[in-house]
Amino acid sequence: MSMPDAQDGAPVTDGAGSPAEAAGQRPVLVINAGSSSLKYQLVVAGSGTSLATGLIERIGLDEGRATHTVDGQGHVLEQEIPDHTAAFEVLTAQFRDHGPDLQEAAPVAIGHRVVHGGAKFASTVLIDDEVLKTLRRLVPLAPLHNPGNIAGIEVALETFPDLPQVAVFDTAFHQSMPPAAYTYAIPLSWRQTFNIRSYGFHGTSHSYVSRRTAELLGTPLEETNVVVLHLGNGASACAVEGGRSVDTSMGLSPLGGLVMGTRPGDLDPGLPAHMSRVSGMTLPEFDHALNKESGLKALAGSSDFREVMDLRDSGDPDAELAFDVVVHRLVRHLGALALVLGRLDAVAFTAGIGENSPELRAAVLGRAGLLGVELDEQANAGARGETRISTPDSAVAAFVVPTNEEWEIALEAARLLANH
Known part of the structure; x- marks a missing residue:
């Protein structure tokens, strides 16, 4: 999963006025959806500036809670949030009521955290129907995490149909591991038929921190x-x-x-x-x-x-x-x-x-x-x-x-x- 070097406020850029630079100056709405929670952040890709953060908790339980933070001030809403569709309604309402206005902020995309990409996804992908079908087939690899990720993607596609939706996988950064590192000493049929191997997780964190550590060195x-x-x-x-x-x-x-x-x-x-x-x-x-x-x-x-x-x-x-x-x-x-x-x-x-x-x-x-x-x-x-x-x-x-x-x-x- 190759990454641009964008520390210390440097924009994502391939040259002055390039598409990469333009994309880097606009925010991305980052979504991390779990089975009963939804974290989000509106962040400018080029600088890392966070325009707003939020956490919606207890989805599907009796007492839901949403916290939306802008300019250091938290806005708390407590109400029943029966499912992810209701959670996204709360998300859009929080931006509308407390800012920044999503129409004015004009996010360039929605970036979804997906825990398990299996052997299929070695890098970030634009989400389409085929990607969603593949993610559903991968649920057995992460039954506690991927269903919530998929639910967030499905509702985001309905809520923001005109925005590109991107899947970023925890496992993708580790696709560079050599076979000696990821291969289990188990029957060949398990490895070939069921894709049983080491995949690794927390890839976005390991990628960011290792790059930043090199810069500090x-x-x-x-x-x-x-x-x-x-x-x-x-x-x-x-x-x-x-x-x-x-x-x-x-x-x-x-x-x-x-x-x-x-x-x-x-x-x-x-x-x-x-x-x-x-x-x-x-x-x-x-x-x-x-x-x-x-x-x-x-x-x-x-x-x-x-x-x-x-x-x-x-x-x-x-x-x-x-x-x-x-x-x-x-x-x-x-x-x-x-x-x-x-x-x-x-x-x-x-x-x-x-x-x-x-x-x-x-x-x-x-x-x-x-x-x-x-x-x-x-x-x-x-x-x-x-x-x-x-x-x-x-x-x-x-x-x-x-x-x-x-x-x-x-x-x-x-x-x-x-x-x-």
């Missing part, structure tokens, strides 16, 4: 090797070589790799059969347990990392163990991905936990001396926004780099339209 992207640690309620690690993903911790689904809020990360593949034998657990029950009842929630009783840290500070042994398990898994994947790269220039922490937990960063980097990382404890403790948290003499740099997936989606949409 002052080195060309194509010459920079970075391990990006995207640590939020969902978490993944990615080895990025010269701007291309070469390996990542998540696989076929968003369950693998690192410990997450309610997801376990790596497991012995014999566990489902074992639990069936000893407890009679069915596959749907097992699937629910891994997606909703595991991770931090299973270890410490809370899926919120901040609550886990508060419990740890109070001496709770379960929270202490949870923290240690999270760190151990991170160190294991960081070391493995560094070896995959062969040469490591930087480690970048991003997303809610990665950006806001100096304790976690210190615990991980405190065990990364073998890689050549020397932590600057003062810089780490005070990190706010983009911050180098390694010492000037550190052989491998470490950074906190806030992710900006919405801007990345806007950039992708603008670049695609400029090339059509």
Whole structure:
């Protein structure tokens, strides 16, 4: 998934007055639709300027809630929001009532986040009937995420029929992985008939953060090797070589790799059969347990990392163990991905936990001396926004780099339209 270099306010451009530059100066309405929520942002692709953000929650539940933020001021609406059609009616009403006016802002496109593109989509695409049909066929690969993404696309096509609609895939950035990285040692028929392989996720975040890290280092992207640690309620690690993903911790689904809020990360593949034998657990029950009842929630009783840290500070042994398990898994994947790269220039922490937990960063980097990382404890403790948290003499740099997936989606949409 190639991306234009548009940091520090530089527009998406192929030359003065080009279609790319024109597209980059107009906003993109970025949509991230889930099964019961809809996040949106109106963002100028060329500069990353956010004109408005919004979150519509509890879609299909008794009490819906919508928050629309413009110029730092939030406008809250509470009412029943029965489905995604009603959610888009709320979205358009929020823009109409609180601005900016969508007619005047004239977005160039709508960019949709889609979690799983399978092997079919290796890059951003314009959405048409054939793309929608393919996305529906891919639902079994991401049954908890893609249906909500598709529902958002379908209603957006009805609500904004004259705007180009673009799908940006979490998996697309990882399509550059070599076969040795994405191939599972499973029967050939599984791989060929059902496309079972490692796909990886959080691609828009890994793409943005790795590119931004190269800029902070002052080195060309194509010459920079970075391990990006995207640590939020969902978490993944990615080895990025010269701007291309070469390996990542998540696989076929968003369950693998690192410990997450309610997801376990790596497991012995014999566990489902074992639990069936000893407890009679069915596959749907097992699937629910891994997606909703595991991770931090299973270890410490809370899926919120901040609550886990508060419990740890109070001496709770379960929270202490949870923290240690999270760190151990991170160190294991960081070391493995560094070896995959062969040469490591930087480690970048991003997303809610990665950006806001100096304790976690210190615990991980405190065990990364073998890689050549020397932590600057003062810089780490005070990190706010983009911050180098390694010492000037550190052989491998470490950074906190806030992710900006919405801007990345806007950039992708603008670049695609400029090339059509």
